[in-house]
Amino acid sequence: MPPRLTIVSPCYNEEATLSHSAGALSAFLERMISLGKVTPESRILFINDGSQDQTWPIIKELHRTCPYVDGLSLAGNVGSELAIMAGMMQAREYSDAVVTIDSDLQDDLDAVEEMLDRLAEGYDIVYGVKVSRAADPFLKRTTAQAFYRLQQAMGIRMIYNHTNFRLMSRRALDALALYPERNLYLRGIIPQLGFPSTTVDDVIREREAGTSKYNYRKLLLLAVDGITSFTTRPISWIIGMGLAFLLISICMAVYVVVSYVEHLSVPGWASLMLSLWFIGSILLLSIGVIGQYIGKIYIEIKQRPRYHIAQFLKHNDDDR
Known part of the structure; x- marks a missing residue:
C-alpha cells in the first residue's frame, strides 16, 4: 500500500514564491497519486515561521482554494530548524512519511520520487545530497563546503552536502520526537537515529522569485550551533x-x-x-x-x- 505523504515546507517572508511553489508541489503530488506512489490523502504543509509579509494570508488562501495545501502558523519567528521540527511533529500524527523541502523549491522535486522508491525498498531516512551547487553564489558555495569539512574534522556524524531536504518514515519521526533539546541541529541529530538510510542526488536550481533568507550571519550561527551541539x-x-x-x-x-x-x-x-x-x-x-x-x-x-x-x-x- 502506498504511503500517505506530507511535504513540509518552512516559509519566512516568502510571499513572492508561495503561489509558484504551491502549484509545483500540487502538480507533483497529483502525479505521484496517479502513479500509485502516494495516497490521495497526501498533503503539502506550509509552515509560517513568524513572517512579516503576506506569507500567512497567502497560505490561508491556498488552503481555501487547493485541496492539497495545509498551513501551520507559529506564534513567532523561531528559525528554520525549529520550524521544520514543528511541521514534522504536526505531520507525523497523520502521515506515513514526511519530506522536508525549502519553499523556494531550489531542491530537485524529481528527487522526491526517488526518495519514495527508496522508502518502498525499506529505507526509513533518505537524504537529498547536493551534487551541484552551481546555482549558489561562489562565496556561499565555498563557505558551505568548508563548513562540512570542518564538521567532519571535528568528528560530527553528518551527511556531506546535505541540508534539510530529506524523507523520513513514521517510525523515524517517532524516534526524532524523543529528542527534547532546544538547541536543535537536525543535520546532526537525524544521522544518530540509526535507522536504515540512503541518499539521492539533488541538483540545486535557481530561485523562481524572492531572495534567500539565509544570510551569512545566520549561516555562521548555524555553523556554531552545529559544532557546539554535537562535539566537545x-x-x-x-x-x-x-x-x-x-x-x-x-x-x-x-x-x-x-x-x-x-x-x-x-x-x-x-x-x-x-x-x-x-x-x-x-x-x-x-x-x-x-x-x-x-x-x-x-x-x-x-x-x-x-x-x-x-x-x-x-x-x-x-x-x-
Missing part, C-alpha cells in the same frame, strides 16, 4: 593550545635566564606587547568557546517550549 572537541583543542603555550613559556623562561646570565638581555617592549596581545586574544577566544557550551546548558535546563502554534489549517480526508 573545541574544548579539547583549547586544552591542547594551553599545553602548547606552556611549552613555549618554558622555552621562553630558559631563554630569559640564559640571556640574563650572559648579559644579553635587551629591553624588548615590542615583543612583550605582541606576546601580551596574542596570549590575551587566545584567552578570550577560549573563554568564548567555553561560554558557548555554558550558554547552551543554560538554555536546555530551563526546558522552555521550543515553539507555540498560533493556527493550524488542515483539510479533512473527505474534503475532496
Whole structure:
C-alpha cells in the first residue's frame, strides 16, 4: 500500500514564491497519486515561521482554494530548524512519511520520487545530497563546503552536502520526537537515529522569485550551533593550545635566564606587547568557546517550549 505523504515546507517572508511553489508541489503530488506512489490523502504543509509579509494570508488562501495545501502558523519567528521540527511533529500524527523541502523549491522535486522508491525498498531516512551547487553564489558555495569539512574534522556524524531536504518514515519521526533539546541541529541529530538510510542526488536550481533568507550571519550561527551541539572537541583543542603555550613559556623562561646570565638581555617592549596581545586574544577566544557550551546548558535546563502554534489549517480526508 502506498504511503500517505506530507511535504513540509518552512516559509519566512516568502510571499513572492508561495503561489509558484504551491502549484509545483500540487502538480507533483497529483502525479505521484496517479502513479500509485502516494495516497490521495497526501498533503503539502506550509509552515509560517513568524513572517512579516503576506506569507500567512497567502497560505490561508491556498488552503481555501487547493485541496492539497495545509498551513501551520507559529506564534513567532523561531528559525528554520525549529520550524521544520514543528511541521514534522504536526505531520507525523497523520502521515506515513514526511519530506522536508525549502519553499523556494531550489531542491530537485524529481528527487522526491526517488526518495519514495527508496522508502518502498525499506529505507526509513533518505537524504537529498547536493551534487551541484552551481546555482549558489561562489562565496556561499565555498563557505558551505568548508563548513562540512570542518564538521567532519571535528568528528560530527553528518551527511556531506546535505541540508534539510530529506524523507523520513513514521517510525523515524517517532524516534526524532524523543529528542527534547532546544538547541536543535537536525543535520546532526537525524544521522544518530540509526535507522536504515540512503541518499539521492539533488541538483540545486535557481530561485523562481524572492531572495534567500539565509544570510551569512545566520549561516555562521548555524555553523556554531552545529559544532557546539554535537562535539566537545573545541574544548579539547583549547586544552591542547594551553599545553602548547606552556611549552613555549618554558622555552621562553630558559631563554630569559640564559640571556640574563650572559648579559644579553635587551629591553624588548615590542615583543612583550605582541606576546601580551596574542596570549590575551587566545584567552578570550577560549573563554568564548567555553561560554558557548555554558550558554547552551543554560538554555536546555530551563526546558522552555521550543515553539507555540498560533493556527493550524488542515483539510479533512473527505474534503475532496
